[in-house]
Amino acid sequence: MRISQQSALNSHNMIACLLLIMKRQVGIFHGVVLLAATAVMQPLEAKEVRVYSGRHYNTDREVYKKFSQETGIKVRLIEASGISLVERLKREGSNSKADVIMLVDSARINNAARAGLLAPIQSKQLVEDVPKKFRDPSNRWFGLTRRVRAIIINPSKIQAGSIKSYADLAKPEFKGKLCLRKRKNVYNQSLVADQVVLKGQAKATQWVKGLVSNVEQPYFSGDISLIRAVGQGKCGIGVVNHYYFARMQAGKTGQKDQTISQSVQLIMPNPAHVNISAAGLAKSAKNRSEGIQLIEYLASPKGSQELSGPTYEYPLKGYGTSKQLKAFGQFNPDNVSISQLADTQKMAIQIMAENGWR
Numbered sequence: 001m002r003i004s005q006q007s008a009l010n011s012h013n014m015i016a017c018l019l020l021i022m023k024r025q026v027g028i029f030h031g032v033v034l035l036a037a038t039a040v041m042q043p044l045e046a047k048e049v050r051v052y053s054g055r056h057y058n059t060d061r062e063v064y065k066k067f068s069q070e071t072g073i074k075v076r077l078i079e080a081s082g083i084s085l086v087e088r089l090k091r092e093g094s095n096s097k098a099d100v101i102m103l104v105d106s107a108r109i110n111n112a113a114r115a116g117l118l119a120p121i122q123s124k125q126l127v128e129d130v131p132k133k134f135r136d137p138s139n140r141w142f143g144l145t146r147r148v149r150a151i152i153i154n155p156s157k158i159q160a161g162s163i164k165s166y167a168d169l170a171k172p173e174f175k176g177k178l179c180l181r182k183r184k185n186v187y188n189q190s191l192v193a194d195q196v197v198l199k200g201q202a203k204a205t206q207w208v209k210g211l212v213s214n215v216e217q218p219y220f221s222g223d224i225s226l227i228r229a230v231g232q233g234k235c236g237i238g239v240v241n242h243y244y245f246a247r248m249q250a251g252k253t254g255q256k257d258q259t260i261s262q263s264v265q266l267i268m269p270n271p272a273h274v275n276i277s278a279a280g281l282a283k284s285a286k287n288r289s290e291g292i293q294l295i296e297y298l299a300s301p302k303g304s305q306e307l308s309g310p311t312y313e314y315p316l317k318g319y320g321t322s323k324q325l326k327a328f329g330q331f332n333p334d335n336v337s338i339s340q341l342a343d344t345q346k347m348a349i350q351i352m353a354e355n356g357w358r
Helices: 002-041 058-071 082-095 106-114 124-129 166-170 186-199 201-214 223-231 242-249 255-261 288-299 301-311 323-328 338-354
Strands: 048-053 074-079 100-104 142-153 237-241 265-267 274-282
Touching (some): 106 338, 142 288, 166 201, 186 201, 242 255, 274 338, 288 301
Parallel strands (some): 048 100
Antiparallel strands (some): 142 274
């Protein structure tokens, strides 16, 4: 009897132990399930990229929207002048929230790179999509669109065949007929820097002297006002970025400007000075991967065309699709790289100042 009671007691204890073990295992299982469910319920942090842009085109926002739709990366945009953006990056330092900086003209993007504000990017896609002359040798910035510093004339005042190159603008026969933008304009600074690379300092200086001697009117503050002056016959010749004229022809600045543009003819200089808008990864970038993805998208054949099409710039490759750009025809770029312009920019500004370019 005692043996039977002891056996029953042992069996009872064994069953109790088994039940305790099972209860603990079930508890662990429930804990795992709960943790997994919590992980699933926790919202994923949305990817984003913050852009400081010196490009002031509403159509760029549509390109960012397409990028976001394709990648799920939200673009947060801050727009300001190129100079103020560079100064802002300097002030913010490592605390800057910028991931990508986009600037127009070689001088501005090169200045940002030389100030240590941009980080090198190792990207096979960017090397393939961006021609060597339109990217930084150290891969700190990459071109996105191209713009030509073109010559415009009023055919009623100037014979079209009399001007074929920038050198012709200095001919004495055009005295009092040439109009130019002010010296502080970065586009003309880059044009003079371009001529310093091609001709050397002495010949470039003589060329600037010739230009200045042909100018009798006050210097203009903008390309559009200069185009209007040529169209109205106040000037015979001007130098402008090609896309300003193309937009006027397309009626983008109003019917009145479109009518004025009919009295203007554009001449592509041979060879032509080609400048760019470009992008680089901010050294302080917190969203580095997303920033590189955006730059790769914008510099791709698709992205470059999406950026340049509505603004009448040229994509990195090809000559655009609008009827205005097709009418301009192809052009022959000179062999000056964008990075070379940075080496002669200060000299160019000095030459302009010392020789009366106001």
